[in-house]
């Protein structure tokens with residue numbers, strides 16, 4: 127019903143192939159038999175090993191058949207994934223629990239092993255990720271905490287593997303956040319490890335362009351600094367390092383959107399007062415202005431070697447607009463001398479030139495640049 | 507490959523109508539059966555496309571309503587097909603179809619309302635079904651349905667709005683849950699939910715509009731996230747979000763129209779994800795809706811908020827290689 131990326135020519139060639147058509151009809155018959163068996167067993171509320179096998183067969187052919195996943199969970203909940211109940215005849219309860227835990231863990235491992243090849247073949251199927259998460263929650267529900275944690279820890283490795291195959295799979299990233307949240311405890315944070323993970327990602331081959339990793343970084347940083355108990359100087363150093371990392375990436379590939387969105391966040395969140403997600407939220411206004419001027423000067427330099435890069439121009443226009451806003455804030459007299467005088471006419475002329483170039487380079491977004499023009503140019 | 511005698515400069519209305527009508531006759535193909543779990547949504551996409559194309563009567567109305575009714579469970583929710591479990595995704599499709607056919611009276615609406623409102627969680631978001639998966643898609647779906655039924659009073663709207671705002675990112679976009687990366691399908695659902703709640707003013711429209719307009723690629727098509735390929739279905743989500751925040755003029759409409767037209771199967775009808783690919787009903791409706799929003803001549807007007815096009819099924823878009 128929804129075909130993505132199947133070309134019409136390859137489809138036409140395939141449908142002319144008589145043998146392929148015969149194979150399809152045979153598969154169709156098998157599939158009908160299987161789904162009929164599934165529907166019959168479900169209606170009869172059959173919760174057995176045989177019924178579980180039928181769900182596995184259907185799901186291997188069609189993992190999108192969500193009702194079959196529901197039935198599979200019902201079967202497991204009725205048959206094997208039962209809570210521990212001590213037997214009344216006074217046998218050694220600890221030993222009994224040990225046996226229960228080992229066998230339940232074995233069953234959960236089997237379930238996860240069933241899912242792994244499916245996830246590899248269909249990495250973007252919501253229902254498989256869901257079912258996997260459900261299985262892990264069963265570990266939390268049925269096993270002792272240290273035992274359950276082993277499952278979640280192992281899952282972190284798996285999701286790492288999935289993300290190394292497709293660094294942008296947003297199911298993978300979402301799932302990673304779920305897994306981490308389930309391992310974390312009030313006194314046990316994974317924020318350092320997770321931040322290091324994104325560092326490895328953006329510094330790795332092709333990682334610079336990984337918007338997902340930069341995004342994750344922006345989510346982690348405020349918490350990271352909070353938990354480190356970083357003071358203002360440490361925060362400013364951190365911001366500088368982050369901008370430096372980005373500078374290197376942007377000089378290499380200034381046409382990569384991912385970097386510019388991240389850069390915009392770093393600049394705006396830290397230049398404007400009162401953003402609690404900023405890296406260094408308590409900088410005095412003059413420091414914020416100097417930081418911004420620094421970025422603007424660097425971008426002007428970058429523009430010299432990449433004169434037709436629209437992202438540089440757009441950032442320059444926005445940041446100069448931001449600079450004008452910041453200068454409206456009350457600045458203590460003793461700080462004022464740290465700021466260079468700016469020739470406003472010259473600045474206005476530059477802005478116009480950049481905006482004209484933008485419209486010429488990127489006529490598709492003319493409307494966007496006209497709006498920008500209105501918001502940054504001093505009324506003529 | 508492309509037939510040079512038929513050009514793709516115009517919309518092939520009659521061919522698309524014939525294509526959609528033919529969909530239910532392909533019962534000897536494996537694909538027809540492998541997509542049974544989407545059937546109700548498929549009907550909804552086909553019907554919406556036909557309405558926009560000016561052929562609302564091309565599917566038999568009585569059969570359509572009877573099929574929708576056959577998918578309802580005693581709890582009130584709808585499955586994708588008889589024998590499939592209730593889920594919010596298909597409940598939205600069911601309500602949308604009945605709204606289009608002016609047949610909401612054909613079902614027990616109170617049951618639907620109570621089933622949906624029971625899915626709202628403590629933090630304001632909605633689960634998709636009794637198994638508890640939550641997502642901003644479901645939140646939008648619930649609000650869309652209840653507003654079509656005139657029963658938004660049955661849920662806690664302010665809480666839902668607060669949840670949506672927690673999903674907003676530094677780039678102005680929204681993800682499927684708090685902390686998740688911005689994604690244009692999720693942006694559609696979050697902006698749509700705010701529109702239904704009358705809370706669009708809570709958005710930084712310039713910031714969001716900027717992220718959205720950067721989705722347009724040189725060939726005119728739009729992608730769903732930075733550094734991804736263009737796709738007709740993502741074109742719709744980006745476009746309708748831009749319409750809701752009043753930024754449609756931030757992209758080049760003409761080149762997008764041309765891109766969508768190039769994705770037509772000029773011989774058999776239907777629209778594909780991108781030029782030269784196999785068409786399907788999902789991309790057909792999003793392509794036609796996009797053209798309608800862009801003011802393409804001869805099409806019925808689409809409403810970007812309700813649109814009779816809830817985009818909940820972007821799990822399909824997710825199976826795109828490009829998603």
Ligand SMILES: [Zn+2]
Nearest residue numbers: 737739779826
């Ligand atoms: Zn698509």
